[in-house]
Structure formats: C-alpha cells, structure tokens
Amino acid sequence: MQYPPSFSEGPPLTPTLYRDTGYSLTHLVEDIKHGNIALPDIQRPFVWSSAKTRDLFDSLYRGYPVGTLMFWETGADVGTRQVGGGDSERVAKMLIVDGQQRLTSLYAVLTGQAVLTKTFQEKRIRIAFRPSDESFEVTDAAIEKDPEFIPDITALWNNGYRPTVRGFLARLAEARDGDLTEADEDALEDRIDRVYDLQNFRFQVIELNAAADEGQVAEIFVRINSEGVKLNQADFILTLMSVHWEKGRRQLEQFCRDAVDPGVQGPSPKNPFIDPSPDQLLRAGIGLAFRRGRLQHVYNILRGKDLETGDVSEERRDEQFDELRHAQDEVLDLTNWHEFLKCLTHAGFRSRRMITSENAVVFTYILWLIGKRDFGLDHKRLRGVIARWFFMSHTTGRYTSSPESQIEADLGRVAALDPGDADAFCGELDRIVRANFTRDYWEISLPNRLDTSSARSPVLFAYWASLNLLDAEALFSDLRIRELLDPNVTAPRSIERHHLFPKAFLGKEGVSGARRVNAIANMAFLDWPENATISADDPVVYWPAMTEAMEPERVKRQAYWHALPVGWEQLDYMTFLERRRSLIAEVVRDGFERLWEERSHSSPSTTLADMITIGESQTQEFKSTARWNVRAGQADKKMEHVIVKTVCGFLNAEGGNLLVGVEDDGNVIGLDLDMQTLGSKANRDGYELFLRQVLDANLSVHTAATVRIHFEEAEGRDVCIVSVAASGKPVFAKPHQGGGSPTEFWVRTGNATKQLHGDDMIDYQRDHWG
Known part of the structure; x- marks a missing residue:
C-alpha cells in the first residue's frame, strides 16, 4: 500500500540516549564490590539519616516504589586503568548519576560496611526488624536488649540466615517463658524470610550511554529527580576523578576530613577560617592548573576532549590529569595552605566568625598559589599583596555575585603577564585593589x-x-x-x-x-x-x-x-x-x-590608564557613548537608558566607575560623538549637566550625594568618569519607554548589569540592605 509522502516520510527520530533495564539488589552489590559500578559515596560523608535508611527498607519490604536508578556508561574500554593508579585500578563501567544515597544505604546495610558521618566519623548503619508487627527501627541500646527485635538485619546476609533466625527465636521463646508455638515460629520466620529476600528486589535502572555529554546528563537528572536537586559541574568532575583518578579524589576528601577531625594529631589542615570541601579544593586545583574559574569546559578537558574538533584522546586525558595532579599537590601542601592562611590573619581577620564569603578565601588561595609557583614570590612579599587583595575582595563582595565569571576574569589578567615577573603580578593585583578602593568608595x-x-x-x-x-x-x-x-x-x-x-x-x-x-x-x-x-x-x-x-x-x-x-x-x-x-x-x-608594604598612610592613587588596563569588572564598565548611536549614526534615547541602568546597577551593588568614551576592548574614542549633539553646550560642563539631568530624571533618587562626574584625558581625548557610590537603599530606574514612576531594579553582577524581578528582587534587597 502506498502512503502519501506526508505519512511515509518524515524527519528521522532523535537517537535515544538511554535504555531501560533492571538490576537485582544482589547484582548491584556485587557490581559495586568488584568496581564495575562506581559508588564513591562510601568514602565520603553520608548525608542521609539512619531514619531515612530505615524508611527505605520499610518501603522495600511493603513493595512500595523506591524510585528509578540512573547510571551513565563511562565509555572506558575493557582493562582501562586509572590515571596514576588507585585502590581499585580498573576504571568502572558505570557511574551512578541518580540514586547514590539509596545505594550507599543498601550497600552499607547488606555488607556491614561503615559509612562516614558529616564529621568524618565512621559509623555502621544498624537497622532493626520486629517480626511481630513487621516494623523497622534504627537500632539503639533499648532495641539491643529487646528480644522482640532482630537488632541488626545485616546479620541475615553476613552471619548466615539460619543461625540468625534460630538465635532470634530462641531468645524470644525464653523471653516469653516458652509460650511460642510452632505456628508462631512459622509466621515470624516467614516475615524474616521476606526481609532476607529483599536482596532479590529488582530496581528499575535507566542506563545513559556514553554518547550523552555532561550537559545532557545534568538536564535528564533534573527532569527525573523528584527532590529538585541539581547537579553542578563540580559534581561531574569529582565523579570523573572517581573513575580515572580515584587516588586524587580521595586525597581531596582526606584533606577535608583532617580539617575537621578532632582526632588528627600533628600537622593538619585545621584552621580558624574555613572547613574546606572537596569541590572547593577542586576549584583551587583547576584554577592553578588551567587558569579557569568557570568549570563549564573543564569536564571535557579532563576527558581528553579537543574543544575545537570534539575528538577524545586517552593520551590527552592523561596529560590533563597530570596537570591537575601537579596542581593538586600544591593545593594540598600543608605548608602552602597555612602560609596562605597567614595572609588572612595579616589582613586583620581572626576567625570564621569574620568570614562571610568562603569563595573569597578559596579564590584568593588560587592567586596565592599562582604568585608562589609561577611568579616566584617569597612568602613575605606574597603575604602583603594577598592580604590587601583578600581585604578588598571580601569587603566589596567581589566573589559574591557571578563568582566564577569574576575569578575567571582575574585569572585571565594574571595569565596575560610575563611568567616569572613578580613585580608585574604584584602590580596588577594592587592596581585592581586601588581601582575598587577609590575615594568615593571610602567616603x-x-x-x-x-x-x-x-x-x-x-x-x-x-x-x-x-x-x-x-x-x-x-x-x-x-x-x-x-x-x-x-x-x-x-x-x-x-x-x-x-x-x-x-x-x-x-x-x-x-x-x-x-x-x-x-x-x-x-x-x-x-x-x-x-x-x-x-x-x-x-x-x-x-x-x-x-x-x-x-x-x-x-x-x-x-x-x-x-x-x-x-x-x-x-x-x-x-x-x-x-x-x-x-x-x-x-x-x-x-x-x-597599614597593609601597604611601605606602611604609609597614602597608598598609590589609581590613574585613568590603570582603570582602562584593568578592564570591565564587577565595579567598572566601559561605554563608547551616552547619547550617540554609532550604528544608527544619530542620537538615541536607548543609549541614555543604558547609562541609567548601569548607574542604577552600581548604586544597588557595591558602587563602581562608568567610563564613557571607551569601547569594550579599552580603545579610547573620546566624547566627540556625544558632544556634537549638545550644540552650544558642547563642553565638559555641558556634558556633565546633560548626564546629571538624565540620571535624576530616570532614577528614583537624586544622585548628587552618590554620583560624581569628572573628566580626564587619555590619548589626547576626553573621557567622562562617572564614579558611583553604593546606595544606602534600593534604587529603581524608569523603563526605556519612560513615563510613570521608576519600576526597574538593576544590579551589577560580575561584569554585567542584570534586572531582578519578583522574589529575586525581594531576596536581594533583604540580603543586601538587611
């Protein structure tokens, strides 16, 4: 039969990234034991409570649904070895993307293996079962003594089913003075048998194939995860380390464990400022190794993927992991760690009570490591420049909004310096510090x-x-x-x-x-x-x-x-x-x-050349014009609105400088294009009057107290510097179309100005102004 073309032809179906399958619990446990399925959570702090594990077993026993598991093929060839070796040198065939906590609970109870608490203490998850009413409980001292309970169901699989059942029935018969009939024993044993048979419970599993990239996996995870948990890039990279460099991941986790474990004696990462997490230390290693703050592409870099061609190479993967390994050695070096923390003390900070941004600590550590390793700075000089940087970045909230973008920009500026030029490194950081701590900032x-x-x-x-x-x-x-x-x-x-x-x-x-x-x-x-x-x-x-x-x-x-x-x-x-x-x-x-090395009370001032060199940032923006649309070749109210929203964003954040007459790349074009629209007022005074009128007409506050307008010359051309101080209350701007009262709420985040609405706006105002 011939069908019309509209029925017989059509676009090809999108290739399926997964397949549905099933695993018995015994199969899962054995695959985890033999390293075919990677379950790194056994070695990391277990976030579930014992009560949640109890509820999970109760649901399994009653035949309730307990959710789908999701695995991801690693794509590793048979016999592939881990980078640098590890406790299990073979690369796992499957990664657990969704279901790690459930599998950790089940694996720990069925095998008797201990898990780690949030304070890195080892503990057994002990679940008790009372056959008489078919209830599960978390084992405690009272349950241990209660003959009605099997106090630890792990014994059913580890100590032998028959001995465990016989022992339980004997204790129960003794407690009931022998009043336990054969029918009672059969009924109780049947219920215990149902617990024992949970090892055969069959889980529905979605297996994502190796062709799925981390972005697709993250999207699938979010769509099927009922708790709304989101995977971040650090999760993927740490999981990748579990597969290809388990030793490296365990080093991160051991460092974090030692930082909070009161039982560790001698040299340790303990400190008064921060309890580091593996993903924070991972960020430090990646920043040092690859000069990246955004983790978006790092996963693929560590897979050995060429970002231009898309080709994946095992040799390239090994090279990238080697870079990360060398960097991680520097990050986890206790001498480096504690010498860096001295910088915080040197800056006047004494404890975690004074730390509001752990990002500021971690990202400043990256710069300290770069200064030491790549620019050869000694501890004394490094202490001064890093103390100033930390004081500035923590006080101004440099790494609070869009932290990844900001540290990536900072790392980019450092990467552009000549390697080994210590003066250039110190000069660049101090120039940025001065650009943020302006006279308007202080006053x-x-x-x-x-x-x-x-x-x-x-x-x-x-x-x-x-x-x-x-x-x-x-x-x-x-x-x-x-x-x-x-x-x-x-x-x-x-x-x-x-x-x-x-x-x-x-x-x-x-x-x-x-x-x-x-x-x-x-x-x-x-x-x-x-x-x-x-x-x-x-x-x-x-x-x-x-x-x-x-x-x-x-x-x-x-x-x-x-x-x-x-x-x-x-x-x-x-x-x-x-x-x-x-x-x-x-x-x-x-x-x-006091933090300037010369101990003077007059730090070097910031010049216009310094500001242009530093480029756009959280506290600095360049605009070619404030009135003239270069593309349209005419005056344009849209350009004025751009100025208004930028100033509004600075007012609602930490303040900053708007340089008019400078293109995005730092090229100075001056104010001639704007000046030609002012007629007889085409001079500095007229330009300042024009800007002040635009701002006051379109913002919800008068700007005389918070905005200073002045002019400097660069390359023979005038540049207008609009210095904006942080406002003590929320500031709103009129929409581009104008009319009515100001309703737009703009905030400076990273090197962009973003409009906030609804709950985001309310939350920001509460957090920012208290």
Whole structure:
C-alpha cells in the first residue's frame, strides 16, 4: 500500500540516549564490590539519616516504589586503568548519576560496611526488624536488649540466615517463658524470610550511554529527580576523578576530613577560617592548573576532549590529569595552605566568625598559589599583596555575585603577564585593589553599606579587621579587640558588643525597630561591668562618668578607634548614626592602609590608564557613548537608558566607575560623538549637566550625594568618569519607554548589569540592605 509522502516520510527520530533495564539488589552489590559500578559515596560523608535508611527498607519490604536508578556508561574500554593508579585500578563501567544515597544505604546495610558521618566519623548503619508487627527501627541500646527485635538485619546476609533466625527465636521463646508455638515460629520466620529476600528486589535502572555529554546528563537528572536537586559541574568532575583518578579524589576528601577531625594529631589542615570541601579544593586545583574559574569546559578537558574538533584522546586525558595532579599537590601542601592562611590573619581577620564569603578565601588561595609557583614570590612579599587583595575582595563582595565569571576574569589578567615577573603580578593585583578602593568608595559607598543592622555584614568585619590592624582596645578597657576575636583565646564572658545608645533609652525616646536600634553604627565592643553600669542611661549621663578617670589621650585614642564623633553623646540618634558611619569608614581605610608594604598612610592613587588596563569588572564598565548611536549614526534615547541602568546597577551593588568614551576592548574614542549633539553646550560642563539631568530624571533618587562626574584625558581625548557610590537603599530606574514612576531594579553582577524581578528582587534587597 502506498502512503502519501506526508505519512511515509518524515524527519528521522532523535537517537535515544538511554535504555531501560533492571538490576537485582544482589547484582548491584556485587557490581559495586568488584568496581564495575562506581559508588564513591562510601568514602565520603553520608548525608542521609539512619531514619531515612530505615524508611527505605520499610518501603522495600511493603513493595512500595523506591524510585528509578540512573547510571551513565563511562565509555572506558575493557582493562582501562586509572590515571596514576588507585585502590581499585580498573576504571568502572558505570557511574551512578541518580540514586547514590539509596545505594550507599543498601550497600552499607547488606555488607556491614561503615559509612562516614558529616564529621568524618565512621559509623555502621544498624537497622532493626520486629517480626511481630513487621516494623523497622534504627537500632539503639533499648532495641539491643529487646528480644522482640532482630537488632541488626545485616546479620541475615553476613552471619548466615539460619543461625540468625534460630538465635532470634530462641531468645524470644525464653523471653516469653516458652509460650511460642510452632505456628508462631512459622509466621515470624516467614516475615524474616521476606526481609532476607529483599536482596532479590529488582530496581528499575535507566542506563545513559556514553554518547550523552555532561550537559545532557545534568538536564535528564533534573527532569527525573523528584527532590529538585541539581547537579553542578563540580559534581561531574569529582565523579570523573572517581573513575580515572580515584587516588586524587580521595586525597581531596582526606584533606577535608583532617580539617575537621578532632582526632588528627600533628600537622593538619585545621584552621580558624574555613572547613574546606572537596569541590572547593577542586576549584583551587583547576584554577592553578588551567587558569579557569568557570568549570563549564573543564569536564571535557579532563576527558581528553579537543574543544575545537570534539575528538577524545586517552593520551590527552592523561596529560590533563597530570596537570591537575601537579596542581593538586600544591593545593594540598600543608605548608602552602597555612602560609596562605597567614595572609588572612595579616589582613586583620581572626576567625570564621569574620568570614562571610568562603569563595573569597578559596579564590584568593588560587592567586596565592599562582604568585608562589609561577611568579616566584617569597612568602613575605606574597603575604602583603594577598592580604590587601583578600581585604578588598571580601569587603566589596567581589566573589559574591557571578563568582566564577569574576575569578575567571582575574585569572585571565594574571595569565596575560610575563611568567616569572613578580613585580608585574604584584602590580596588577594592587592596581585592581586601588581601582575598587577609590575615594568615593571610602567616603560614600562604605558609609552607605554600613547602614545596616546585619550581624554578618562584610563591611562590619572589615571594620573589625581594621581594629585588629590598628591594635585597638575595647571601649573603656585595656583589652585588645584582636584578643576578643582570636579563636584560640578565651575572652572574658564580660566582653560583648554594646549599644552605645541603649535599647531601653531609645525605647523611651520613641526609637524602635531592630534595624535602627541594632544598627552597626550603634554597636561597640565594651567590657560587661561597664555595660551593667550603663544600663539604660542617656549617653549624656554615662559617657562623662565612664571617662572621668581615664587619661585624656586614652579617651581620644578610644574615641578614634570606636569612631565616636566629637560631642556624640549630645547628638540626636539619627545624626549620630550618620556621622559615626563616616568615621567607621575612615577607621576601615586607616586600617587597610597599614597593609601597604611601605606602611604609609597614602597608598598609590589609581590613574585613568590603570582603570582602562584593568578592564570591565564587577565595579567598572566601559561605554563608547551616552547619547550617540554609532550604528544608527544619530542620537538615541536607548543609549541614555543604558547609562541609567548601569548607574542604577552600581548604586544597588557595591558602587563602581562608568567610563564613557571607551569601547569594550579599552580603545579610547573620546566624547566627540556625544558632544556634537549638545550644540552650544558642547563642553565638559555641558556634558556633565546633560548626564546629571538624565540620571535624576530616570532614577528614583537624586544622585548628587552618590554620583560624581569628572573628566580626564587619555590619548589626547576626553573621557567622562562617572564614579558611583553604593546606595544606602534600593534604587529603581524608569523603563526605556519612560513615563510613570521608576519600576526597574538593576544590579551589577560580575561584569554585567542584570534586572531582578519578583522574589529575586525581594531576596536581594533583604540580603543586601538587611
């Protein structure tokens, strides 16, 4: 029979990436034992509770569905060996993509193998079964003594089924004074037999073939995973290490285990700042080996794939793993690790209490390693430049938004330097530090960022770090702040952060609300006996009383450290907060200045040439024009909107600089194209007036206090520098079409400006402004 072409012909079907199959539990356990299926979770912290394992066995027993398993073929040839050897030198044929926790639970119970807790302690998962009511429980001391239970069902498979059943029935008969009939025994044994037969439970398995890439596997995983868990690139790379370089993965995990294991004696990764995870250390190794912050292509690089041709080569894979192996040796070297952590201490940070961004720690470690290995810097000089970098990156939140993009850009700048040129390395990092810590940052952005009550604010910890660097004392005390913050020192219980304007006093004055009462600018370190004395007193009352016996010079020093305005006790509360925020920012600046090697109080200034060299970043943007559309050859309101949204993004983030008259690649074209649209006002003053009018007409706040506009010359052409300070409250922009009130909320993330909506906007505002 002839069918019309529309029926007999059609597009070819998309090749199927998987096949459905089934495995018995016994088959799965044996394949895991023999290394045919990779189950690396046995050697990593087990995240399921014992109760979840109990529930899993209960579901199996009752015949309930327990989910599909998903495996992924490795594509390894028979006999393929791991890179560098390992505990099991053969490469596994299958990786477990979905179902690792279930299989870890089942494998551990059926074999009796211990798993690791989150604190890296080994423990057995012990599940008990009570045949009388067919219930499963997590074994405890009471169940151990209860003859109604088989206290550990592992015995059914490990100690022998018959001996285990006979022992249970004998104990039960004794406990019931022999009142156990043959019919009772048969019924109980039948139920125990059902538990024993769980080893034959058949799981539905989806096997993805080797042709599926990691992007497709991640998408399939997300679509079928009921818990909404997402796989990230680090998951894939760590899994790939389990297949091809198990020893390397175990080294990462052992380092992390030793960092938190209280039983480790002697040299260890323990430190006061961070409990490293394997994926964090993996990122450090990849950054050092391949100069990459984004992990998007690293998986394929380690597979030995040529990113241009798509060809996969075993030789290339071995070469890439060799690069990673050398880098990981540097990352896990305890001398390197602890020398780097000294940089954080050198920057005034004392403990994890002061760390809000572990990314800042890990990514700064990459730069430290590059400085040591590739630029030959000694520990002393490296300590100075890395301390400055960490202080800047942590305080400004450099690695908070789009962290992978930001570290990749930073690594790219370092990679462009001549290898071994230590001066160039230090100069580049310091140039970026200066570009972020501008005069506007110290005088406007930082005081605005201090307008919060958040107890986990990076700018608060920058203040604490500066107090450490300035060797400051607690208010009214001779105890140093650094002693209060040192995790190795037990500070007196009497020390705490105190409200300078006491809560009770503010309540009587009608000031309420946690954000205002607990504002950073209302808190200072104070010794408890003095705090008790102050109670709810008006500062006008307690300040003279507390300082009466103190030497005037000491009062002056403490007023400086604690950023107390002259006559602060007589100020109204809101004026006090505003003035103290500015003074705190000055103390932070003074503390940071101590980190420059020459110990001067005037760090080198940033030039326009420096800014152009640094390029676009979280805090810097280039725009060719602000009014003239180069492609259309005419003035265009769209160009003005681009300027408005960029400034809005800086205001809502950490501030930054917008350079107008500079193309994306750093080529300076000047302002002539824009100037020709201004007629008789085609000069610097007219251009500044034009920009100010555009911003004030399209933003929800006036910009006089937060935006500074000035001009500099580069290559004989004018460049307009719009210096934007962080805003103390959310700022909105009008849409491109204009009209109505400002409704768009823009934020600077990485080197892009992104609009946030709905819950994302609300969450950002809550986290950013407290």
